[in-house]
Amino acid sequence: MLDQAAPSVVTRASYEAPHFAVNSVALTIALYADRAVVTGRLDITRTEDSSAPVLLYGGKGMALDQLRIDGAVQDISAVDTSTGEIAIDIPHQAVVETVTTIDPNNNTSLEGLYLSGDMYCTQCEPEGFRHITWYPDRPDVMSVFTTRIEAPVSLPVLLSNGNLVDSGPLEGNRHFAEWHDPFKKPSYLFAMVAGDLDHVADSYTTSDGRDIDLRIYVEDGNAHRTAHAMDSLKRSMKWDEDVYGLSYDLDIFMIVAVSHFNMGAMENKGLNIFNSKFILADVETATDGDLERVEGIVAHEYFHNWTGNRITCRDWFQLTLKEGLTVYRDQEFTADTHSRGVKRTDDVALLRAIQFPEDAGPTAHPIRPEEYAEINNFYTPTDYEKGAEVNRKIATMLGQEGFMSTAMMAPPPLVMILSPPWPMPMMPICRNSSAGTARPGHRNFRSNAVIPPTPGH
Numbered sequence: 001m002l003d004q005a006a007p008s009v010v011t012r013a014s015y016e017a018p019h020f021a022v023n024s025v026a027l028t029i030a031l032y033a034d035r036a037v038v039t040g041r042l043d044i045t046r047t048e049d050s051s052a053p054v055l056l057y058g059g060k061g062m063a064l065d066q067l068r069i070d071g072a073v074q075d076i077s078a079v080d081t082s083t084g085e086i087a088i089d090i091p092h093q094a095v096v097e098t099v100t101t102i103d104p105n106n107n108t109s110l111e112g113l114y115l116s117g118d119m120y121c122t123q124c125e126p127e128g129f130r131h132i133t134w135y136p137d138r139p140d141v142m143s144v145f146t147t148r149i150e151a152p153v154s155l156p157v158l159l160s161n162g163n164l165v166d167s168g169p170l171e172g173n174r175h176f177a178e179w180h181d182p183f184k185k186p187s188y189l190f191a192m193v194a195g196d197l198d199h200v201a202d203s204y205t206t207s208d209g210r211d212i213d214l215r216i217y218v219e220d221g222n223a224h225r226t227a228h229a230m231d232s233l234k235r236s237m238k239w240d241e242d243v244y245g246l247s248y249d250l251d252i253f254m255i256v257a258v259s260h261f262n263m264g265a266m267e268n269k270g271l272n273i274f275n276s277k278f279i280l281a282d283v284e285t286a287t288d289g290d291l292e293r294v295e296g297i298v299a300h301e302y303f304h305n306w307t308g309n310r311i312t313c314r315d316w317f318q319l320t321l322k323e324g325l326t327v328y329r330d331q332e333f334t335a336d337t338h339s340r341g342v343k344r345t346d347d348v349a350l351l352r353a354i355q356f357p358e359d360a361g362p363t364a365h366p367i368r369p370e371e372y373a374e375i376n377n378f379y380t381p382t383d384y385e386k387g388a389e390v391n392r393k394i395a396t397m398l399g400q401e402g403f404m405s406t407a408m409m410a411p412p413p414l415v416m417i418l419s420p421p422w423p424m425p426m427m428p429i430c431r432n433s434s435a436g437t438a439r440p441g442h443r444n445f446r447s448n449a450v451i452p453p454t455p456g457h
């Protein structure tokens with residue numbers, strides 16, 4: 001029987017800030033042959049006097065094995081998980097723990113935690129994390145994550161976001177690795193990988209003298225096809241320092257190539273996950289186009305470390321903030337690296353080929369939509385390519401210096417702040433403060449966020 005229920009629509013105007021903060025998250029993901037047991041420990045503090053319960057999201061029908069509040073086991077017999085949402089009453093501050101069993105082996109959605117070949121991996125943007133554990137899975141809830149992965153020794157490589165802080169053997173032919181990411185992030189940037197993987201290692205020294213470990217993990221037999229991606233990564237790190245003054249901030253940066261992946265690549269903090277076809281290239285046989293595509297995608301995902309990860313969109317209506325700006329940045333990287341004229345011609349040809357038809361058709365929408373039933377449908381040429389053109393327009397009008405400093409005088413900006421230091425964490429939205437117009441010589445770009453579709457153009 002068909003499900004006739006109309007999808008629920010989320011509107012931008014109905015946005016409400018969360019009334020609590022998740023100070024820290026301790027996740028333990030224990031992988032077994034037929035299941036994964038996920039324990040989430042959330043240290044939550046209410047940010048205002050509110051009697052509203054804390055909402056945790058989970059996949060529809062996702063099991064909830066146990067719920068503890070400040071260590072006390074709660075009666076969950078009456079908790080309805082079928083809606084994908086549970087409401088928990090807590091005092092001003094509490095530690096909320098959930099234990100959930102999930103089935104990554106049979107997860108064919110390619111979101112959440114799933115098996116790709118013999119490797120476990122994750123995809124959490126935009127709302128995959130709620131298929132791993134119960135969590136306030138929204139971009140404006142940013143927290144410090146510590147992740148412990150326990151697995152059989154047949155999965156020797158255990159990776160997650162941040163820096164590796166501990167690892168060792170466990171009973172029963174098992175072992176663990178614990179990762180800590182010191183930077184607050186939304187749950188959509190969470191990632192973990194477990195598998196028997198080969199890797200190539202290199203290093204990069206930042207302009208302020210810090211040595212960063214660089215690793216690209218691949219399935220056996222593919223290590224010789226990573227040289228171009230590694231070289232592209234190092235040149236991207238250098239370009240972001242030279243042009244924007246942005247250095248990498250963790251001790252290690254990892255890329256994992258995955259055969260089954262529903263996006264081209266994903267910028268998870270410190271642990272980018274790529275569809276293999278966008279990372280592997282044999283310099284002997286790849287075409288120039290293949291090599292430039294790998295280079296551009298490696299750069300794009302790396303640039304997200306600042307434009308998207310450290311500075312995050314408040315909600316999914318602001319998606320173009322991270323994507324339009326990061327596409328603009330990767331376009332400029334390629335233009336500086338190769339031919340500026342050829343790159344611009346290519347980008348305009350792409351815009352005309354895929355974005356103009358969208359603007360002229362029934363799915364036309366502004367770069368910042370007003371409502372959605374399914375946010376996955378807004379990863380569009382309009383959000384990405386037209387969003388990049390809006391950034392390019394502002395940069396053209398202001399000049400590079402003005403572009404980079406615009407946001408400093410008028411946060412939260414349409415153009416993200418690109419002159420550190422910033423107050424962290426930041427979650428800008430698509431709008432320009434009118435503060436810019438109050439200053440001689442400064443322009444107001446307020447209209448950019450609501451540029452309507454332009455059918456036929």
Ligand SMILES: [Zn+2]
Nearest residue numbers: 300304323326
């Ligand atoms: Zn992106």
